[in-house]
Amino acid sequence: MSNTYPSWTNWRVKSIQRSKKKYAEVLVTLIEAYEEEHHSIPHASPIEVLRTLMAGNDLRQKDLVPIFGSESIVSEVLHKKRALNKNHIEKLSKRFKVSPAVFFEVAAFPDLGS
Numbered sequence: 001m002s003n004t005y006p007s008w009t010n011w012r013v014k015s016i017q018r019s020k021k022k023y024a025e026v027l028v029t030l031i032e033a034y035e036e037e038h039h040s041i042p043h044a045s046p047i048e049v050l051r052t053l054m055a056g057n058d059l060r061q062k063d064l065v066p067i068f069g070s071e072s073i074v075s076e077v078l079h080k081k082r083a084l085n086k087n088h089i090e091k092l093s094k095r096f097k098v099s100p101a102v103f104f105e106v107a108a109f110p111d112l113g114s
Helices: 007-038 046-056 061-068 071-078 086-096
Strands: none
Touching: 046 071, 046 086, 061 071, 061 086
């Protein structure tokens, strides 16, 4: 007696797997559409993100001096008088354990704004 299944069984298993994959793809599409319509997250500027992270971690300007070098630079960044540079972004992303992308302007990446 052979332990192999008839070929129609293999076909049936593959057919079920394809059906489950298609079903999952449709579910993902529907969930994404629902979330976009009902729970969309507005894009925030890098400074809004930084202020939110500071508030969420109960930090003040002076707490970011090790990242920026001085409290005056922190103030200039928070008041949009100075842009974040590559070094700031790298240190902030490590400090807050977030992607560096959250500190980039959306205007620099038009596809992200939609």
